[in-house]
Amino acid sequence: xxxxxxxxxxxxxxxxxxxxxxxxxxxxxxxxxxxxxxxxxxxxxxxxxxxxxxxxxxxxxxxxxxxxxxxxxxxxxxxxxxxxxxxxxxxxxxxxxxxxxxxxxxxxxxxxxxxxxxxxxxxxxxxxxxxxxxxxxxxxxxxxxxxxxxxxxxxxxxxxxxxxxxxxxxxxxxxxxxxxxxxxxxxxxxxxxxxxxxxxxxxxxxxxxxxxxxxxxxxxxxxxxxxxxxxxxxxxxxxxxxxxxxxxxxxxxxxxxxxxxxxxxxxxxxxxxxxxxxxxxxxxxxxxxxxxxxxxxxxxxxxxxxxxxxxxxxxxxxxxxxxxxxxxxxxxxxxxxxxxxxxxxxxxxxxxxxxxxxxxxxxxxxxxxxxxxxxxxxxxxxxxxxxxxxxxxxxxxxxxxxxxxxxxxxxxxxxxxxxxxxxxxxxxxxxxxxxxxxxxxxxxxxxxxxxxxxxxxxxxxxxxxxxxxxxxxxxxxxxxxxxxxxxxxxxxxxxxxxxxxxxxxxxxxxxxxxxxxxxxxxxxxxxxxxxxxxxxxxxxxxxxxxxxxxxxxxxxxxxxxxxxxxxxxxxxxxxxxxxxxxxxxxxxxxxxxxxxxxxxxxxxxxxxxxxxxxxxxxxxxxxxxxxxxxxxxxxxxxxxxxxxxxxxxxxxxxxxxxxxxxxxxxxxxxxxxxxxxxxxxxxxxxxxxxxxxxxxxxxxxxxxxxxxxxxxxxxxxxxxxxxxxxxxxxxxxxxxxxxxxxxxxxxxxxxxxxxxxxxxxxxxxxxxxxxxxxxxxxxxxxxxxxxxxxxxxxxxxxxxxxxxxxxxxxxxxxxxxxxxxxxxxxxxxxxxxxxxxxxxxxxxxxxxxxxxxxxxxxxxxxxxxxxxxxxxxx
Numbered sequence: 094x095x096x097x098x099x100x101x102x103x104x105x106x107x108x109x110x111x112x113x114x115x116x117x118x119x120x121x122x123x124x125x126x127x128x129x130x131x132x133x134x135x136x137x138x139x140x141x142x143x144x145x146x147x148x149x150x151x152x153x154x155x156x157x158x159x160x161x162x163x164x165x166x167x168x169x170x171x172x173x174x175x176x177x178x179x180x181x182x183x184x185x186x187x188x189x190x191x192x193x194x195x196x197x198x199x200x201x202x203x204x205x206x207x208x209x210x211x212x213x214x215x216x217x218x219x220x221x222x223x224x225x226x227x228x229x230x231x232x233x234x235x236x237x238x239x240x241x242x243x244x245x246x247x248x249x250x251x252x253x254x255x256x257x258x259x260x261x262x263x264x265x266x267x268x269x270x271x272x273x274x275x276x277x278x279x280x281x282x283x284x285x286x287x288x289x290x291x292x293x294x295x296x297x298x299x300x301x302x303x304x305x306x307x308x309x310x311x312x313x314x315x316x317x318x319x320x321x322x323x324x325x326x327x328x329x330x331x332x333x334x335x336x337x338x339x340x341x342x343x344x345x346x347x348x349x350x351x352x353x354x355x356x357x358x359x360x361x362x363x364x365x366x367x368x369x370x371x372x373x374x375x376x377x378x379x380x381x382x383x384x385x386x387x388x389x390x391x392x393x394x395x396x397x398x399x400x401x402x403x404x405x406x407x408x409x410x411x412x413x414x415x416x417x418x419x420x421x422x423x424x425x426x427x428x429x430x431x432x433x434x435x436x437x438x439x440x441x442x443x444x445x446x447x448x449x450x451x452x453x454x455x456x457x458x459x460x461x462x463x464x465x466x467x468x469x470x471x472x473x474x475x476x477x478x479x480x481x482x483x484x485x486x487x488x489x490x491x492x493x494x495x496x497x498x499x500x501x502x503x504x505x506x507x508x509x510x511x512x513x514x515x516x517x518x519x520x521x522x523x524x525x526x527x528x529x530x531x532x533x534x535x536x537x538x539x540x541x542x543x544x545x546x547x548x549x550x551x552x553x554x555x556x557x558x559x560x561x562x563x564x565x566x567x568x569x570x571x572x573x574x575x576x577x578x579x580x581x582x583x584x585x586x587x588x589x590x591x592x593x594x595x596x597x598x599x600x601x602x603x604x605x606x607x608x609x610x611x612x613x614x615x616x617x618x619x620x621x622x623x624x625x626x627x628x629x630x631x632x633x634x635x636x637x638x639x640x641x642x643x644x645x646x647x648x649x650x651x652x653x654x655x656x657x658x659x660x661x662x663x664x665x666x667x668x669x670x671x672x673x674x675x676x677x678x679x680x681x682x683x684x685x686x687x688x689x690x691x692x693x694x695x696x697x698x699x700x701x702x703x704x705x706x707x708x709x710x711x712x713x714x715x716x717x718x719x720x721x722x723x724x725x726x727x728x729x730x731x732x733x734x735x736x737x738x739x740x741x742x743x744x745x746x747x748x749x750x751x752x753x754x755x756x757x758x759x760x761x762x763x764x765x766x767x768x769x770x771x772x773x774x775x776x777x778x779x780x781x782x783x784x785x786x787x788x789x790x791x792x793x794x795x796x797x798x799x800x801x802x803x804x805x806x807x808x809x810x811x812x813x814x815x816x817x818x819x820x821x822x823x824x825x826x827x828x829x830x831x832x833x834x835x836x837x838x839x840x841x842x843x844x845x846x847x848x849x850x851x852x853x854x855x856x857x858x859x860x861x862x863x864x865x866x867x868x869x870x871x872x873x874x875x876x877x878x879x880x881x882x883x884x885x886x887x888x889x890x891x892x893x894x895x896x897x898x899x900x901x902x903x904x905x906x907x908x909x910x911x912x913x914x915x916x917x918x919x920x921x922x923x924x925x926x927x928x929x930x931x932x933x934x935x936x937x938x939x940x941x942x943x944x945x946x947x948x949x950x951x952x953x954x955x956x957x958x959x960x961x962x963x964x965x966x967x
Contacts, residue, residue: 098123098134102148120155128174129182132159136189139204142196153204160211166797172215187212191228194245202245210252217253217261225253226266233273240284247277247287251294259301267301274298275318278334285327292322292333299340306345316341316352323359328368335363335374342381347402357411361418369439376422376442379415382407383449390453408453416450416461419443423480426518444483451491459496462488470507475516482511482519486526489533494541501534501543509555517563524559524569531576537587542580546590552577553594557601564616567605571619574598575626582630592635598627599643606674621674625681633689641695644682648699651675651706665713672710676721679703680728687732696732703729704740711747723751723763727770737771738778745782752789758800761793765806772810772817780818787814787825794832801853805860808833812867820875822868829868830883833861837890855901858894862907869914877918884915884923888930895937906952909941913956921966934960 101123104116124131138144138152160175162168175183190212193205209225216222232238232246250270262270276282277291295315305311319341322334338356342349349356356378363375389404408415422443427436451458462484469481485504489497508530511523535542544552556577559570578598581588591598606620628640654675657668683703686692696703707729710722726744730737751764768786772779779786790807793799811829815822836857843854865887872879891908894900912934915923927934938960941953 098138098152099144099148102138102151103145106147106151124159128159129178132156132178133182133186133189135159136186139201139208140189140193140196142198142201146198146200149198149201150204153201153208156208157204157211160208160215165801175212175215187222194232194249195239195242196245197241199241202241203248206245206249206252209249210256213253214256217257226250226262226270229253230269230273233277240287243277244284244286244290247274247290247294250274251290251297254294254297254301259303262301264304267298268305270298271295271302271305271315275315278318278322280321280325285330288322288325289327289330289333292330292337295319296333296337296340299337299344306348312345312348313351320352320355320359323363328371331363331367332370332374335360335371335378339374339377339381342378343385346382346385346405349407350405353407353411357414361414364418364422364439364443372422372439373437373442376419376439376446379408379411379419380442380446380449383446383453386453387449408450409457412450412454412457412461416447416458417465419447419450420462420465420480420484423447423483424476426476426479440480440483444487447484447487448490451488454491456492456496458488459492459500463500475514475519478511478514478516479518479522482508482522482526486522486529489526489529494534497534498541498543501530505530505543505548505552509551512555512559517566520559520562520566521569524566524573527556528569528573528576531573531580535577535580537580537584538582542587544577544580544590549590549594553598557597560601560605564608564611567608568616568619571602571605571616571623574602575623578623578627578630581632588630588632589635592632595627595631595636596639599624599639602627603646618670618674621678625678628678628681628685631685633685633692637686637692637695640682640685641692644679644686644695644699647675647678647682648702648706651679651710655709669713672713673721676707676710676725679706680721680725683725683728683732687728693732696729697736700729700733700736704744708743708747719751719754719757719760720763723760723767727763727767730767730770730774734774735776735778737774741771741775741779741782745785749785749789752786752793755793755796755799758803761799762803762806765790765793765803765810769806769810769813772813776817777819777821779814780821783814783818783821783825791825791828791832802856804836805853805856808836808857808860809863812864815864815868815871817871819871822871823876823879826868826879829864833864834883834886836861837886841893855904858904859901859907861890862904862911865911866907866914869911869918873918878922880915881919881922884919884926887911887915888926892930892933895933902946902949905937906949909937909952909956913952913959916956916959916963920963923963924966927960927964 098120101116101119104112105120107113107116120131123134135152135156139149139156141149160171162171187209190205190209193201194209196202196205213222213225217225229246229250232242250273254270259267274291274294277287278295279288282288282291302315305315319334319337323331323338325331325334338359360375360378364372367375385402386404386406386408389402420443422439425439425443427438427440429436447458447462466481466485469477470485472478472481489501508523508527512520512527514520514523530543535544537544556570556574560567560574562570578591581591602620602624606617606624608616611617628643631640633640651672654668654672657664659665659668683696687696704726707722707726711719748764748767751760751767754760754764768790790810794804794807811825811833814825840854840858840861844850845854869877869880891912894904894908897904916927938953938957941949942957944950944953
């Protein structure tokens with residue numbers, strides 16, 4: 094039986110903490126004791142005009158949260174709860190929600206729309222609410238229905254379309270929904286709110302309109318209405334119509350040709366003189382067209398022009414009018430845009446679109462942009478100088494090096510001078526443009542760079558001088574130094590050019606990281622990230638002494654963080670951020686010096702002190718610090734090898750905490766990776782800790798709470814442990830193999846049409862194979878027979894993966910490696926099994942042996958040899 098919960102809902106929003114806590118407790122108690130009656134009470138509250146707006150709003154929020162959650166496991170639980178609710182209650186709740194669409198209170202209608210859509214997302218795919226769409230459409234077709242009901246109905250239809258798949262409705266329903274929505278958009282509709290709701294609903298329903306867009310007459314009608322709506326009097330309606338055009342550009346690129354002239358005119362007018370929200374969407378339309386054409390170019394078969402969707406070259410055709418339109422937007426900067434990274438305005442959108450146009454058409458953009466750059470770069474008005482610089486930086490990716498190099502060589506000197514411009518906007522954009530030049534046109538390893546022995550000293554002098562500029566400019570300069578250093582990675586003799594400046598660069602970056610005027614900017618973390626890249630990419634033979642000197646300086650800084658005064662959570666967060674950055678630098682130094690025998694002693698001598706610092710950092714319990722310290726400890730384990738065992742007793746409790754950190758799952762994932770690093774470093778010396786580690790890893794795998802992305806690394810980790818402890822892995826084997834076979838079954842059921850799920854499936858498959866390889870190699874000499882009963886399942890799994898479409902190269906390579914490991918470990922005992930499966934195994938190996946990829950060929954040859962040996966013996 095439902096109860097009146099108005100007072101509880103009001104008290105749950107009280108300023109009095111005690112009253113609020115008591116009310117929240119009573120609501121929770123009611124929900125736990127009788128969930129169906131609780132949901133019904135909330136629906137009555139929401140649907141009753143005359144109840145306070147505050148209680149109705151909260152009722153809507155609780156209803157929505159009772160049906161959906163961001164966390165996938167929680168969402169599944171809520172779906173099951175709703176599915177198990179008595180049909181009488183469900184019918185009453187749905188009836189009340191549909192009635193609420195006719196409420197005089199907007200907030201109640203809006204909440205009901207969202208809740209109806211959440212129920213629809215559960216029921217419509219199961220054909221459990223077949224009458225919903227028809228019921229909603231009656232609100233649109235019956236005479237004399239109030240505009241507020243139509244508006245709420247269209248909003249509901251939009252939300253429903255957003256929640257469900259286009260496969261969940263039959264075509265007749267789709268046609269009826271589109272008819273109702275397009276009628277609501279019509280200029281004859283007098284209510285602005287109805288037109289706006291209809292236009293937004295169409296945007297959500299476009300995915301359902303695939304059949305309609307293939308029919309020329311229906312498509313023409315939809316496009317006509319959308320284009321007319323883009324000229325409506327109301328700003329929000331125009332913006333919503335352009336949002337529809339953006340979606341249409343992505344979904345229905347292949348049928349846009351007849352409408353492009355009209356759309357160009359509409360977008361040009363909007364960019365030139367409409368409100369910012371509308372103009373931004375008009376620019377976004379062209380960005381979406383670029384995205385489509387870039388993708389088509391990426392997937393086109395060379396020379397044949399073949400691709401499923403015809404390439405209409407819209408950008409190329411519109412180029413001579415589109416580029417001037419975008420260049421004009423660059424002059425519409427905000428006064429404070431360089432102070433806020435999150436700002437998005439017409440100038441930023443125009444520049445972003447210009448970048449995409451350059452990537453789409455390549456060389457053809459250069460002659461259209463350079464006259465604008467040349468005529469504006471020296472003007473007295475800062476807006477002109479900044480826009481010219483932004484335009485120059487925006488066209489550096491796409492055109493050929495041959496086309497770009499003359500203008501970049503000339504422009505570099507000008508840009509270095511512009512870093513002393515009197516205007517901060519100009520300097521900010523100049524630093525960004527320099528970082529783009531160094532990222533895209535500075536690659537000595539491949540034989541081309543705008544940086545030469547002659548101009549490098551000036552480049553370094555200007556950049557290091559500009560690090561002392563305002564924080565937002567200094568941050569961009571860090572980016573330029575980052576890419577400058579990155580270009581010299583693996584560049585042979587050319588990297589020596591940077592070595593002579595290395596000490597000065599490191600000194601200036603450390604000083605920049607110590608600046609106290611950065612406020613909320615990312616200057617400190619940018620300076621440390623750049624320092625990491627400078628160290629990582631340096632020529633070790635020439636720079637080892639400089640990096641060795643940096644090590645104690647960073648260690649000293651990390652030690653001092655323990656002395657910081659912590660008076661608030663904000664202080665604690667700042668301390669954590671600083672420790673994270675310093676641990677990051679130490680990780681890079683450890684990897685750089687510890688990876689080579691000549692410089693490894695530097696790390697080994699400091700290892701005790703370094704480890705003490707990391708353990709001190711763990712005491713702070715901040716997740717960011719935890720991550721960075723964990724990663725650095727992984728690097729230290731690799732560098733110290735078996736010597737790491739002396740730290741294990743003290744470190745183990747933190748490793749345990751990391752492996753149990755379900756909430757901050759990245760920390761858990763990194764901790765799993767560190768277990769692998771430790772196994773590779775310690776070999777069988779890790780044995781005393783394996784019971785605890787394996788218990789936690791198996792518990793992690795069984796947990797429904799842990800984020801799924803952590804699970805593949807756990808399987809890989811089993812392989813590392815088995816390889817490290819060999820025959821001692823026997824005690825865990827049965828548990829592990831059960832988990833692996835279960836995961837293999839999950840792989841077979843994953844939805845391969847969903848890109849994200851496909852990627853996850855590939856990670857899972859690859860990690861299962863890595864685990865099998867580790868176990869097979871670990872058991873090879875003493876316990877191989879334990880695997881024999883599982884060999885048929887392993888072969889079936891490999892056969893299944895070999896048929897994957899599309900096939901992931903890293904997965905199939907890991908699978909073929911397992912085939913070789915099986916043959917190597919069990920030899921003649923698998924002779925009959927290999928013969929039974931010879932058809933697909935031979936075909937798979939033939940593919941590998943014919944591959945252009947040397948690694949695949951090598952794996953194939955080794956596996957072929959192992960299987961050949963197994964077949965000949967016995």
